[in-house]
Amino acid sequence: MKYDALLALMEPILAHPTTITALHNEARNCLIAGDLNKSKRLEQLIKIFHNSYVPATVQIGAGTTFAYGGIGTIIHAQAKVGRNCSIGSNVTIGGGQGTHPATRLSVPKIEDNVYIATGAKIFGPVLVGKFSIIGANAVVTKDVPAFTIMGGNPAKEIKKITKDNYTRYKSFIGRNIEYSEGIFT
Template structure:
Protein backbone atom coordinates (compact mmCIF):
# COMPACT_ATOMS: atom_id res chain seq x y z
CA UNK A 1 0.00 0.00 0.00
CA UNK A 2 1.28 3.43 -0.81
CA UNK A 3 1.01 6.62 1.22
CA UNK A 4 -1.89 7.87 -0.92
CA UNK A 5 -3.94 4.72 -0.24
CA UNK A 6 -3.20 4.96 3.48
CA UNK A 7 -4.19 8.63 3.48
CA UNK A 8 -7.44 7.81 1.65
CA UNK A 9 -8.26 5.04 4.14
CA UNK A 10 -7.62 7.43 7.05
CA UNK A 11 -9.82 10.14 5.53
CA UNK A 12 -12.67 7.73 4.78
CA UNK A 13 -12.52 6.46 8.37
CA UNK A 14 -12.87 10.03 9.61
CA UNK A 15 -15.82 10.85 7.31
CA UNK A 16 -13.85 13.07 4.95
CA UNK A 17 -15.18 11.35 1.84
CA UNK A 18 -14.11 13.94 -0.73
CA UNK A 19 -10.49 13.90 0.49
CA UNK A 20 -10.53 10.11 0.66
CA UNK A 21 -11.87 9.91 -2.88
CA UNK A 22 -9.13 12.22 -4.22
CA UNK A 23 -6.30 10.33 -2.52
CA UNK A 24 -7.80 6.99 -3.61
CA UNK A 25 -7.80 8.08 -7.27
CA UNK A 26 -4.16 9.19 -7.01
CA UNK A 27 -3.34 5.79 -5.50
CA UNK A 28 -5.10 4.04 -8.42
CA UNK A 29 -3.10 6.03 -10.95
CA UNK A 30 0.27 5.53 -9.26
CA UNK A 31 -0.27 1.97 -8.03
CA UNK A 32 -1.83 0.38 -11.10
CA UNK A 33 -4.55 -1.22 -9.01
CA UNK A 34 -8.10 -0.64 -7.81
CA UNK A 35 -7.82 -1.58 -4.14
CA UNK A 36 -10.57 0.39 -2.43
CA UNK A 37 -9.44 2.42 0.56
CA UNK A 38 -12.85 1.63 2.08
CA UNK A 39 -12.03 -2.09 2.25
CA UNK A 40 -11.18 -3.54 5.66
CA UNK A 41 -7.62 -4.90 5.33
CA UNK A 42 -5.96 -6.45 8.37
CA UNK A 43 -2.54 -5.70 9.78
CA UNK A 44 0.35 -7.51 8.14
CA UNK A 45 -1.53 -8.22 4.91
CA UNK A 46 0.74 -7.78 1.90
CA UNK A 47 -0.11 -7.15 -1.75
CA UNK A 48 2.94 -8.52 -3.56
CA UNK A 49 4.29 -6.57 -6.54
CA UNK A 50 2.58 -3.42 -5.18
CA UNK A 51 -0.81 -5.00 -5.87
CA UNK A 52 -0.35 -4.54 -9.60
CA UNK A 53 -3.65 -5.23 -11.36
CA UNK A 54 -5.54 -6.09 -8.17
CA UNK A 55 -9.19 -5.12 -7.73
CA UNK A 56 -10.73 -5.14 -4.24
CA UNK A 57 -14.40 -4.23 -3.56
CA UNK A 58 -15.06 -1.38 -1.11
CA UNK A 59 -16.95 -3.68 1.30
CA UNK A 60 -14.36 -6.48 1.25
CA UNK A 61 -12.98 -7.81 4.51
CA UNK A 62 -9.45 -9.18 4.39
CA UNK A 63 -7.92 -10.59 7.57
CA UNK A 64 -4.47 -10.23 9.09
CA UNK A 65 -1.22 -11.57 7.62
CA UNK A 66 -2.61 -12.51 4.21
CA UNK A 67 -0.44 -12.61 1.08
CA UNK A 68 -2.14 -11.52 -2.13
CA UNK A 69 -0.28 -11.74 -5.42
CA UNK A 70 -0.76 -9.59 -8.53
CA UNK A 71 -3.93 -9.36 -10.65
CA UNK A 72 -6.28 -10.76 -7.97
CA UNK A 73 -9.96 -9.74 -8.05
CA UNK A 74 -12.06 -9.77 -4.87
CA UNK A 75 -15.62 -8.61 -5.45
CA UNK A 76 -19.37 -9.12 -5.79
CA UNK A 77 -20.87 -11.70 -8.13
CA UNK A 78 -23.15 -10.95 -11.07
CA UNK A 79 -25.33 -13.95 -11.93
CA UNK A 80 -28.37 -14.45 -14.17
CA UNK A 81 -28.69 -10.77 -14.97
CA UNK A 82 -28.51 -9.36 -11.44
CA UNK A 83 -26.09 -8.83 -8.58
CA UNK A 84 -26.30 -11.98 -6.48
CA UNK A 85 -25.28 -10.12 -3.36
CA UNK A 86 -24.07 -6.66 -2.53
CA UNK A 87 -21.59 -8.29 -0.18
CA UNK A 88 -18.19 -9.34 -1.46
CA UNK A 89 -16.12 -12.16 0.04
CA UNK A 90 -14.62 -12.35 3.51
CA UNK A 91 -10.97 -13.43 3.52
CA UNK A 92 -9.93 -14.68 6.96
CA UNK A 93 -6.44 -14.48 8.54
CA UNK A 94 -3.34 -16.04 6.98
CA UNK A 95 -4.77 -16.72 3.52
CA UNK A 96 -2.46 -16.89 0.48
CA UNK A 97 -4.04 -15.95 -2.86
CA UNK A 98 -2.12 -16.77 -6.06
CA UNK A 99 -1.69 -14.49 -9.05
CA UNK A 100 -4.78 -13.90 -11.17
CA UNK A 101 -7.21 -15.56 -8.76
CA UNK A 102 -10.82 -14.37 -8.76
CA UNK A 103 -12.91 -14.54 -5.57
CA UNK A 104 -16.54 -13.55 -6.07
CA UNK A 105 -19.76 -13.34 -4.09
CA UNK A 106 -20.83 -13.54 -0.48
CA UNK A 107 -18.41 -16.34 0.43
CA UNK A 108 -15.76 -16.96 3.09
CA UNK A 109 -12.19 -18.06 2.49
CA UNK A 110 -11.20 -19.77 5.76
CA UNK A 111 -8.16 -19.12 7.92
CA UNK A 112 -4.89 -20.36 6.43
CA UNK A 113 -6.43 -21.35 3.09
CA UNK A 114 -4.37 -21.30 -0.10
CA UNK A 115 -5.98 -20.24 -3.38
CA UNK A 116 -4.05 -21.27 -6.50
CA UNK A 117 -3.07 -18.98 -9.34
CA UNK A 118 -5.96 -18.19 -11.71
CA UNK A 119 -8.49 -20.08 -9.54
CA UNK A 120 -12.09 -18.83 -9.62
CA UNK A 121 -13.71 -19.14 -6.18
CA UNK A 122 -17.50 -18.82 -6.05
CA UNK A 123 -18.15 -21.07 -3.02
CA UNK A 124 -16.79 -21.11 0.54
CA UNK A 125 -13.30 -22.53 1.02
CA UNK A 126 -12.75 -24.16 4.44
CA UNK A 127 -9.86 -23.23 6.72
CA UNK A 128 -6.44 -24.73 5.89
CA UNK A 129 -7.58 -25.99 2.48
CA UNK A 130 -5.92 -25.57 -0.89
CA UNK A 131 -8.26 -24.73 -3.78
CA UNK A 132 -7.34 -24.60 -7.48
CA UNK A 133 -9.07 -24.52 -10.86
CA UNK A 134 -12.08 -23.02 -12.58
CA UNK A 135 -14.30 -23.25 -10.66
CA UNK A 136 -12.04 -23.72 -7.63
CA UNK A 137 -12.09 -27.17 -6.09
CA UNK A 138 -10.42 -28.27 -2.87
CA UNK A 139 -7.44 -30.50 -3.62
CA UNK A 140 -5.89 -30.68 -0.17
CA UNK A 141 -6.69 -29.94 3.47
CA UNK A 142 -3.91 -29.43 5.98
CA UNK A 143 -4.22 -30.60 9.58
CA UNK A 144 -3.11 -28.00 12.12
CA UNK A 145 -2.07 -29.30 15.51
Protein backbone atom coordinates (compact mmCIF):
# COMPACT_ATOMS: atom_id res chain seq x y z
CA MET A 1 0.00 0.00 0.00
CA LYS A 2 1.02 3.56 -0.63
CA TYR A 3 1.40 4.65 3.02
CA ASP A 4 2.72 1.46 4.64
CA ALA A 5 6.21 2.91 5.20
CA LEU A 6 4.82 6.07 6.79
CA LEU A 7 2.48 4.07 9.02
CA ALA A 8 5.38 1.85 10.11
CA LEU A 9 7.46 4.93 10.94
CA MET A 10 4.63 6.48 12.93
CA GLU A 11 3.62 3.25 14.73
CA PRO A 12 5.11 4.21 18.14
CA ILE A 13 3.21 7.50 18.09
CA LEU A 14 -0.01 5.98 16.79
CA ALA A 15 0.14 3.24 19.42
CA HIS A 16 0.49 5.80 22.22
CA PRO A 17 -1.25 9.03 21.18
CA THR A 18 -0.76 11.99 23.45
CA THR A 19 -2.78 15.04 24.39
CA ILE A 20 -1.93 18.72 24.41
CA THR A 21 -2.17 18.58 28.19
CA ALA A 22 0.41 15.77 28.47
CA LEU A 23 2.82 17.45 26.03
CA HIS A 24 2.37 20.84 27.69
CA ASN A 25 2.95 19.42 31.18
CA GLU A 26 6.17 17.77 30.01
CA ALA A 27 7.30 20.94 28.19
CA ARG A 28 6.56 23.04 31.30
CA ASN A 29 8.47 20.60 33.54
CA CYS A 30 11.45 20.82 31.17
CA LEU A 31 11.24 24.62 31.15
CA ILE A 32 11.18 24.75 34.96
CA ALA A 33 14.11 22.30 35.10
CA GLY A 34 16.08 24.53 32.72
CA ASP A 35 16.04 22.21 29.68
CA LEU A 36 14.91 24.89 27.22
CA ASN A 37 15.86 22.87 24.13
CA LYS A 38 13.67 19.90 25.10
CA SER A 39 10.87 22.25 26.17
CA LYS A 40 10.89 23.96 22.74
CA ARG A 41 10.91 20.57 20.95
CA LEU A 42 7.87 19.45 22.96
CA GLU A 43 6.12 22.72 22.04
CA GLN A 44 6.83 21.87 18.40
CA LEU A 45 5.13 18.49 18.90
CA ILE A 46 2.01 20.33 20.09
CA LYS A 47 2.08 22.29 16.81
CA ILE A 48 2.68 19.20 14.68
CA PHE A 49 0.23 16.80 16.34
CA HIS A 50 -2.53 19.21 17.34
CA ASN A 51 -2.11 22.22 15.02
CA SER A 52 -2.04 24.37 18.14
CA TYR A 53 0.18 26.89 19.92
CA VAL A 54 0.35 26.29 23.67
CA PRO A 55 3.79 27.34 24.93
CA ALA A 56 5.37 25.89 28.06
CA THR A 57 5.14 29.27 29.81
CA VAL A 58 1.32 29.08 29.92
CA GLN A 59 0.08 28.11 33.37
CA ILE A 60 -2.62 25.44 33.02
CA GLY A 61 -4.32 23.98 36.10
CA ALA A 62 -4.80 20.28 36.77
CA GLY A 63 -7.83 18.66 35.18
CA THR A 64 -8.07 21.12 32.29
CA THR A 65 -8.85 19.43 28.97
CA PHE A 66 -8.86 20.33 25.29
CA ALA A 67 -11.85 19.12 23.27
CA TYR A 68 -11.19 17.32 19.98
CA GLY A 69 -7.49 17.26 20.72
CA GLY A 70 -7.41 21.03 20.96
CA ILE A 71 -7.26 21.47 17.19
CA GLY A 72 -6.43 25.07 16.29
CA THR A 73 -6.00 26.27 19.88
CA ILE A 74 -3.82 29.35 20.45
CA ILE A 75 -2.94 30.48 23.97
CA HIS A 76 -0.76 33.52 24.71
CA ALA A 77 2.54 32.63 26.37
CA GLN A 78 1.68 34.55 29.56
CA ALA A 79 -1.97 33.47 29.91
CA LYS A 80 -3.20 31.62 32.97
CA VAL A 81 -5.84 28.90 32.83
CA GLY A 82 -7.33 27.46 36.01
CA ARG A 83 -8.16 23.92 37.08
CA ASN A 84 -10.85 21.73 35.52
CA CYS A 85 -11.48 24.00 32.54
CA SER A 86 -12.64 22.72 29.17
CA ILE A 87 -11.28 24.43 26.07
CA GLY A 88 -12.90 23.76 22.70
CA SER A 89 -11.26 23.61 19.29
CA ASN A 90 -10.23 26.79 17.46
CA VAL A 91 -10.14 28.79 20.69
CA THR A 92 -7.82 31.80 20.98
CA ILE A 93 -6.74 33.23 24.33
CA GLY A 94 -4.63 36.23 23.39
CA GLY A 95 -3.05 39.41 24.62
CA GLY A 96 -4.10 43.02 24.34
CA GLN A 97 -3.49 46.57 25.48
CA GLY A 98 -3.04 47.66 29.08
CA THR A 99 -3.05 45.59 32.26
CA HIS A 100 -5.87 44.27 34.38
CA PRO A 101 -6.10 46.02 37.78
CA ALA A 102 -6.60 42.77 39.72
CA THR A 103 -4.39 40.31 37.80
CA ARG A 104 -1.76 42.84 36.62
CA LEU A 105 -1.64 40.93 33.35
CA SER A 106 -2.15 42.14 29.78
CA VAL A 107 -3.50 38.71 28.86
CA PRO A 108 -6.54 36.72 30.00
CA LYS A 109 -6.69 34.88 33.27
CA ILE A 110 -9.22 32.06 33.26
CA GLU A 111 -10.34 30.93 36.71
CA ASP A 112 -11.30 27.34 37.67
CA ASN A 113 -14.11 25.29 36.10
CA VAL A 114 -14.65 27.49 33.04
CA TYR A 115 -16.07 26.06 29.81
CA ILE A 116 -14.83 27.77 26.62
CA ALA A 117 -16.78 26.54 23.57
CA THR A 118 -15.49 26.01 20.06
CA GLY A 119 -14.28 29.10 18.23
CA ALA A 120 -14.40 31.43 21.23
CA LYS A 121 -11.88 34.27 21.39
CA ILE A 122 -10.77 35.90 24.64
CA PHE A 123 -8.49 38.92 24.20
CA GLY A 124 -6.67 41.35 26.43
CA PRO A 125 -6.42 41.95 30.15
CA VAL A 126 -9.62 40.18 31.15
CA LEU A 127 -10.58 37.97 34.06
CA VAL A 128 -12.96 35.12 33.33
CA GLY A 129 -14.63 34.17 36.59
CA LYS A 130 -15.01 30.65 37.97
CA PHE A 131 -17.82 28.39 36.75
CA SER A 132 -18.47 30.53 33.66
CA ILE A 133 -19.40 29.44 30.16
CA ILE A 134 -18.12 31.20 27.05
CA GLY A 135 -20.38 30.31 24.11
CA ALA A 136 -19.30 29.14 20.68
CA ASN A 137 -17.65 31.88 18.60
CA ALA A 138 -18.07 34.46 21.37
CA VAL A 139 -15.56 37.33 21.42
CA VAL A 140 -14.70 38.33 24.98
CA THR A 141 -12.83 41.60 25.60
CA LYS A 142 -14.23 42.47 29.04
CA ASP A 143 -14.28 40.69 32.40
CA VAL A 144 -16.72 37.80 32.82
CA PRO A 145 -18.23 37.53 36.32
CA ALA A 146 -18.21 34.11 38.00
CA PHE A 147 -21.23 31.89 37.24
CA THR A 148 -22.08 33.74 34.00
CA ILE A 149 -22.89 32.47 30.51
CA MET A 150 -21.56 34.76 27.79
CA GLY A 151 -22.21 34.70 24.04
CA GLY A 152 -22.03 36.78 20.91
CA ASN A 153 -19.65 39.24 19.27
CA PRO A 154 -19.00 41.25 21.29
CA ALA A 155 -19.82 38.87 24.10
CA LYS A 156 -22.76 39.78 26.33
CA GLU A 157 -24.25 38.13 29.38
CA ILE A 158 -26.82 35.51 28.35
CA LYS A 159 -27.69 34.10 31.77
CA LYS A 160 -26.48 33.71 35.34
CA ILE A 161 -25.77 30.27 36.76
CA THR A 162 -27.50 29.96 40.14
CA LYS A 163 -28.07 27.35 42.81
CA ASP A 164 -31.43 26.65 41.15
CA ASN A 165 -30.13 26.00 37.62
CA TYR A 166 -26.59 24.74 38.37
CA THR A 167 -27.40 21.09 37.66
CA ARG A 168 -28.39 22.05 34.10
CA TYR A 169 -24.82 23.28 33.45
CA LYS A 170 -22.85 20.91 35.69
CA SER A 171 -21.63 18.77 32.79
CA PHE A 172 -19.89 21.84 31.36
CA ILE A 173 -18.47 23.53 34.45
CA GLY A 174 -18.56 21.04 37.29
CA ARG A 175 -17.70 17.71 35.75
CA ASN A 176 -14.78 17.06 38.12
CA ILE A 177 -16.35 18.23 41.36
CA GLU A 178 -19.21 17.35 43.63
CA TYR A 179 -21.87 20.01 44.00
CA SER A 180 -22.05 21.84 47.29
CA GLU A 181 -23.55 25.13 48.38
CA GLY A 182 -19.96 26.27 49.02
CA ILE A 183 -19.10 26.64 45.34
CA PHE A 184 -21.21 29.80 45.21
CA THR A 185 -19.07 31.56 47.83
